[in-house]
Amino acid sequence: MNTFIYLSIYFSVMPTIGIADTTFARYNMGAAAVDELKQRVNAKIIRVTVPGIKDLPVAAKKLIEEQNCDIVMALGMPGAKAQDKTCAHEASQGIIMAQLMTNKHIIEVFVHEDEGRDDKELAFLMDSRTREHAQNVVKMLQSPDQLIKEAGTGQREGFADAKPVGQ
Secondary structure, three states, X not given: OOHHHHHHHHHHHOOEEEEEEEOOOOOOHHHHHHHHHHHHOOOEEEEEEEOOHHHHHHHHHHHHHHHOOOEEEEEEOOOOOHHHHHHXXXXXXXXXXXXXXXXXXXXXXXXXXXXXXXXXXXXXXXXXXXXXXXXXHHHHHHOHHHHHHHOOOOOOOOOOOOOOOOO
C-alpha cells in the first residue's frame, strides 16, 4: 500500500479527545485523564485548563468546535459550600447545553470536595473517578457495545459499584 494512502487512512480514524480541567481542583485531574487515555487508546489529546468549573462549558465547546474533538472530558472539583454546589449545578447545565449545541458528548467528571472523609480519600476519589470516566470515553469511541452490556449493572466511577436490583 502506498505510504501516503496508509498515513491518510491512519490519521483519518484517530480520534481527538479534549480534556478541560481547572486550577480550582485540589488534584491534577487533567494529568490523570491524559495518563489513562494514553494507556488505552491511540488518540490525539488536547488539554486546556481554566480557572473554575463555570468556565468548563465554553472550554469544552471550544475544544469541539475549534479543535475538532470527537469527545471531551470536563473535569472539576466543586467546593463543599452551598454556593459551590450551585456553581456546580450551573456548570452542569452549561455542559449539557454545549453538548446539545455541538451534538457531541462532554463527559462531566465532578468530584465534590465533601465527598471524601479526608484529603487521602478525596485524592483517591479524584484519581479513580477521572480514570474510570476516561475508560468510559474509550468505550464510547471504540466499543459502544460494551456499554450496552454494562447497562443496569450499577457501575459507579470512583467508589465501589452498586449492585443491580430486580434482575
